[in-house]
Amino acid sequence: MPVSLFICPLCxxxxxxxxxxxxxxxxxxxKQTSHPFDVARQGYVNLLPVQQKKSKAPGDSQExxxxxxxxxxxxxxxxxxxxxxxxxxxxxxxxxxIDKQDNKxxxxxxxxxxxxxxxxxxxxxxxxxxxxxxxxxxxKPAVVELAKVSKLSGRLWYQPCQEDxxxxxxxxxLVTSAAHLPLHPHSVTGxxxxxxxxxxxxxxxxxxxNGYLVIAKPDVGHLATMRDALFDDVxxxxxxKFLQELAPYFTLVETCRVSTELTLxxxxxADLTTMTPYAYRARSEKRQALLAAVExxxxxxxxxxxxxxxxxxxx
Numbered sequence: 001m002p003v004s005l006f007i008c009p010l011c012x013x014x015x016x017x018x019x020x021x022x023x024x025x026x027x028x029x030x031k032q033t034s035h036p037f038d039v040a041r042q043g044y045v046n047l048l049p050v051q052q053k054k055s056k057a058p059g060d061s062q063e064x065x066x067x068x069x070x071x072x073x074x075x076x077x078x079x080x081x082x083x084x085x086x087x088x089x090x091x092x093x094x095x096x097x098i099d100k101q102d103n104k105x106x107x108x109x110x111x112x113x114x115x116x117x118x119x120x121x122x123x124x125x126x127x128x129x130x131x132x133x134x135x136x137x138x139x140k141p142a143v144v145e146l147a148k149v150s151k152l153s154g155r156l157w158y159q160p161c162q163e164d165x166x167x168x169x170x171x172x173x174l175v176t177s178a179a180h181l182p183l184h185p186h187s188v189t190g191x192x193x194x195x196x197x198x199x200x201x202x203x204x205x206x207x208x209x210n211g212y213l214v215i216a217k218p219d220v221g222h223l224a225t226m227r228d229a230l231f232d233d234v235x236x237x238x239x240x241k242f243l244q245e246l247a248p249y250f251t252l253v254e255t256c257r258v259s260t261e262l263t264l265x266x267x268x269x270a271d272l273t274t275m276t277p278y279a280y281r282a283r284s285e286k287r288q289a290l291l292a293a294v295e296x297x298x299x300x301x302x303x304x305x306x307x308x309x310x311x312x313x314x315x
Contacts, residue, residue, distance in 0.1 A: 005107060007181045008142050009047045010035050017045075019158040042258040043156045044147035044173035047182045048138065051107045059307070060139040065115050069260040069272035069288070071146065074268060079260045080305045084192065084216060087256065087309060091190065091212050092129050105131040107188045109206065111135045111178050112196025114144030119171070123155050127167045132157075134188070136174045136181070147173040176186070190214065198242045204249040204312065211312045213250055213253040215242075218230070218259055219304040225278075226269075226301045229290045231280055250310035 008024035010149055011033070017026045022045055026034040037045050060068075106129065111132040113119045113135040123133050135150075137143050150156050150171040157170040174181055178199055183206045186235075190212035191203050203213060206217055220236055227234045243252060264272065278287075293299075 003183055005171065005187050007182050007184050008035050008081075009049050009176065009180060011171060014181065014184075016292070022047075022204075023024045029283045038145070039158075040144075042147040043142050044160075044175060045142045046175040048140075048175045048177055052192070060114065060142050062136075062141045064275050065139070065142050065145060067271040068117070069115055071275060073269060073270040074300075076260070076262055076264075076268070076272075077117070077305075079258045080216060080303075081118055081121050081305075083196065083256060083258045083305075084118060084214065085125065087254075087307065088190070088192070089125060089129055090124065091214075091309065106190075107132040107134065109136060109181075109183070109188045109192050111191055111203075113146060113173075113179075114139070116142075116149055116173075118192070118194050119146060120149060123150070123153075123169045123171050123179060125169065125170060127169050130169045132172065133169050134172045134174060134183070136176050136178070138175065138177055140175050143161045143175045146164060146171075149282060183234045194305045198245065200246050200249050202310055207312045209312060209314055212253075213246070213308075213310040213312070214235050215310070217306040217308075218258070219306040221302065222304040223272075223301050225300070229275060230273070230283075230286050240306075240308070244311060247291055251313055252308060253311050254309040256307040256309070257305065257306070262301050262303055264294070264299045264301075266291055266300070267298050269294050 006017065007013065008015045010028065011024060011029040013024040013026050013028040015022055020039055022037040024035050037047060039045055056303055106131045108122065109130065110119045110122060110133065116135060119135045121134065122130060129196045135143070135146050149157070151171060155168050155171045157172050167289055174182070178197055178201055181202055185205050186208045188206050188211065191207060192214045194216040209214070273287060302304065
């Protein structure tokens with residue numbers, strides 16, 4: 001990992017990771033003040049200053065995270081997880097960009113990582129594909145969950161590699177703002193944003209030249225029967241609306257689509273509504289009526305996703 005990968009969220013001085021406390025050198029602070037950031041016992045680091053918070057507990061709630069864990073652990077979105085892993089492996093096997101013979105580390109940022117369902121699949125690719133995996137989310141409860149799983153699997157950055165095994169990808173779980181990333185400019189090889197905000201300037205700033213951006217969004221028709229049951233007026237997903245905003249910085253390389261038929265129990269459907277914006281957008285009586293109907297018969301719907309692969313435009 002390059003020494004200059006992380007920067008202090010308070011003064012932008014170089015920030016050095018350590019097993020107990022991350023500390024910046026204060027070189028860019030007017031008073032040369034060094035700022036410490038303690039490593040939590042679960043293994044994450046909170047790099048979200050109070051002044052960057054828009055609420056007391058920003059991001060996903062614990063209820064939403066728990067529902068998403070249960071739903072995703074049943075494999076309902078596995079086709080999307082597999083597609084993302086496949087495409088990232090293909091990208092990072094591109095010798096024109098990744099030349100490890102020149103000691104260039106592959107640093108990947110998973111922005112809006114949540115509890116880490118997709119992040120863990122990326123980590124399992126191994127260090128032959130990704131050396132450093134920065135998992136960032138503004139939700140502290142989400143990052144706590146990711147850190148716990150990473151620690152159990154021996155993938156946290158400070159955990160020593162076990163002998164007689166392949167060197168693992170080093171995972172860095174961070175609580176941070178996507179708009180104020182604590183990363184040195186041009187320090188990451190790629191970024192994944194899976195159902196997360198798209199910030200063209202912030203992404204352009206931290207990505208190396210010709211770096212990759214992988215974006216996953218709901219496609220047209222995603223969960224159509226579920227939305228029909230929950231809303232009187234259904235607005236279709238406009239999945240590619242952000243491409244124009246990215247155009248000054250990125251070139252679209254490939255668009256991939258994947259879909260899967262879902263047959264959901266009442267428990268699965270309750271978790272799906274809780275983990276999506278439908279939890280607060282749908283009227284309570286509509287949601288209760290749908291869940292009551294599913295108690296008698298499993299609910300069928302189709303999950304449809306689109307994945308965009310973009311490359312940073314060379315200056």
